[in-house]
Amino acid sequence: MKKILNDPYRYVDEMLAGLTAAHPQYYVLVGDDRRVVARADGPVDGKVGLVSGGGSGHLPIFTGYIGPGLLDACAIGDVFASPSVDQVADAMRAADGGAGVLSVYGNYGGDVMNFDMAAEMLEFEDIDTATVLLRDDVASAAPEEAERRRGVAGMVYAFKIAGAAADTRADLAEVTRLAQKAADACRSVGAALTPCVVPQAGVPTFEIGDDEMEMGMGIHGEPGMWRGALRTADEIANEMVDRLLDDKPVEAGAPVSPLVNSLGATPPEELYILYRVVANRLEEAGAEIVMPLVGRYATSMEMTGVSLTFCHLDEELAPLLQAPAACAFWRV
């Protein structure tokens, strides 16, 4: 968990400076305190603006997913910390192309307050707003309390599908309906093997034994369902599939997109070892696998671990998922 950085308090600002310098065709820094990134060619006239945001340290989430067919702007907090109300409001303004703004982000208390408050400010400026929260982490609350669940890698699907919907020039209500449908279609579970270090804190987010893993741990180190000896790849994959299908079974013949995601340090080699099992299990369950994703889509810096997401599709969502989109981290 060694980090290459300068001043920890400048970590996010320097990161954003580099990100926008490297990919000026996608990203541009806006706003007073340079914590808002917007689409370089935005806002797009007459298109619903899509906004996300939250704490840094999860690239490509959130900022990475700005681009055609994806998000229009993001407000970026310090590592694992919410952006300010003013930053969120600036992101909303930057995304507004005259057809209203939809915020799509993960269900974390601080973010929810700040996005809600920013939305109220925007209403004063006569900009329509709507919100879709991701609550895909099945490990973060029981099914009866699904409203309290946190949002994790399912965000990727919601961004993609909402982005494609907005690209059709559907109105705010329709884009919101489709984004909500995508959010509702996702289930995720993660497992952590090693922690990461928040630059300003300088210490690991949690402690864990050399031979241990924690199933269900959240992307900021939120406690999971069990901690125990590191299991084999096949055992881990099978348990994750079980947990996701228990929470939302596959309908026979239904299209499902699986995302085998690295939390950061875990290399793609290991993700592919896991993917074998995931694909077999989905096929056994009768699913039709559509656009499987394997890689680093939602991370926690140098954390070791993986998450698995299933996005349960239908005739409406599948084409939106597969519609063209581009950003510096992903091309469809």
Added chain:
Amino acid sequence: MKKILNDPYRYVDEMLAGLTAAHPQYYVLVGDDRRVVARADGPVDGKVGLVSGGGSGHLPIFTGYIGPGLLDACAIGDVFASPSVDQVADAMRAADGGAGVLSVYGNYGGDVMNFDMAAEMLEFEDIDTATVLLRDDVASAAPEEAERRRGVAGMVYAFKIAGAAADTRADLAEVTRLAQKAADACRSVGAALTPCVVPQAGVPTFEIGDDEMEMGMGIHGEPGMWRGALRTADEIANEMVDRLLDDKPVEAGAPVSPLVNSLGATPPEELYILYRVVANRLEEAGAEIVMPLVGRYATSMEMTGVSLTFCHLDEELAPLLQAPAACAFWRV
């Protein structure tokens, strides 16, 4: 350095099974012992076939870069171990579209022997072959001994440019000339912060103190130029730029593509912090920055560290670098 796996001796086979299952549009397993991956829609009739290969554990290198505008086939050894002569020969056969086969790979003793021997076998089958070796790692030998240098992330540029050249249906000699020109245009240097674990060995590839880094270390843990206290991002970036420009200065106004590459665990956030300095320095040196790459292009599984590559372009190479190409890990 915890790993998610099953039997360490099945690591590569399971990885390839997952990789080809996840991306059947790009990759297909061929050959007796399933250690050769070829382009799903290959071989391409009348196109020079491009082959690479070497030890596993470096995704996307090598196998990941198979696809339109890139490689046609790869022979894949165990982690950090050369593929066998027969596997290399199988890869060459799979790539052959009747216009000959060019092998592009890194200068590692075992690989060179096996590719050379396989090429001899192919000659018996009346298939023309040629070879371009990458020797971009300036840390691995002094300029006077540049022939002994190892190949690292510069491979990405050679694959891309050779792939684009082959796509123009240039003949074997011309594709070889351009690939060699691309290889000669690259200079790289790496720095490691933590080691990785070769699955079959089960122990870290080297030991290093909690507050130490090693400048110039090779991607398999080959010793570097100095080991000492971890420096700041800006110090690391400046030293790397100095070393690369000392070895091959920028000509004023010349196009250069920089690649800030993670060796695995180092997150993109840190790469972007480094990129700021790299971009500034290149501009100061009078270079025109073309298609900067920031991400995980050539890795050593879960190793922490970064490498910097400069590819010195001209009117001939720049368009080839920017020509369309696609694989599961990269789209241009």
Added chain:
Amino acid sequence: MTTQLTAETLSRAIGRLAPHLESVAAELNQADARIGDGDLGITMTKGARELRAVAGELPDDLGAALMTCARAFTKGGGSSYGTLLATGLMTAAKACRGKSTVDWTAVSGLLDAAVVAMADRGGASLGDKTVLDTIDATARALVDLDDPAAMTEAALAATEDTLDRFRDRPNRVGRARMFAEKSIGLHDPGMLAFREILCGLR
């Protein structure tokens, strides 16, 4: 003793409050670190700095002045506490819009309205062991009071009492919910920060 709350009162209060908040920042960070992310002192310091910047030029309209103070907590940081304070201040701002003076006796009602808005914003209820419980207790304690000095003392007494009553209960919202067990026996950091605000107003 028939003074009233004005923008001038606010401006002078900031002069006492800001340095006090800065002086207790480390303590608040520590309290937050035990069951949260340890940034509450930073939040209060940033807020204090923003307040100082606007203290000299508060508009006479009390609503506008309170809105300016609210904005001091939506800039810079995105912490829950800052947003909640801003929510409470904005609610008061709306109620005071168009007035340049307000009776001290109105303060209790303003706090009540703030609690409602803050509960709405954060989804917490009274009893969840958050800053809401101290503000609510303060609102109760201030009913019909009209002497600012006495009001501050009454508020502090109510706050101390609330801190004590809640110490051995678990936190039920925010980051601290993750550490519900651990939070038993510890003061809620947001309540402590509210006490320091009152101390700063003394």
Added chain:
Amino acid sequence: MTTQLTAETLSRAIGRLAPHLESVAAELNQADARIGDGDLGITMTKGARELRAVAGELPDDLGAALMTCARAFTKGGGSSYGTLLATGLMTAAKACRGKSTVDWTAVSGLLDAAVVAMADRGGASLGDKTVLDTIDATARALVDLDDPAAMTEAALAATEDTLDRFRDRPNRVGRARMFAEKSIGLHDPGMLAFREILCGLR
């Protein structure tokens, strides 16, 4: 004692060689682990297994038979040593093509040609402390000998002598070059493996 080298001789030699190589695999792994990647025993075991598989059905043509043996070392693993052995065997195969017998006195020349081909393949020179030095010494020792048992003993003596002469020199090629300093005082693993091949032929 006027026997000759035939495919039959090879086949019987494999019968003795394969189990011996398997029995010393752990030692060879260890020797390689000290200054390399520790897989030399695995390479020899894999080679032995492939040789066993073909021993029963070697073609009568000595060239073809040697080529079959060479292929045993290009399958499965991609180790330097396997490829070098295969290179040497293939060189001999080419020289013996079309013959079903070869005089024992020709062996020295076959080894000479193998060394040249292997040096060409791997870019090493004599004196770099590799298997080449032992093969070259063996070729010298076998000049004009025609009794297979005496030849094996002469080869072993030359190899032991070469191992001793090189022990205190640094490795100059292959993986071990990285550890040149460390390799001083240690036997080169490839030389040791060559000694075990000779022991297995006894």
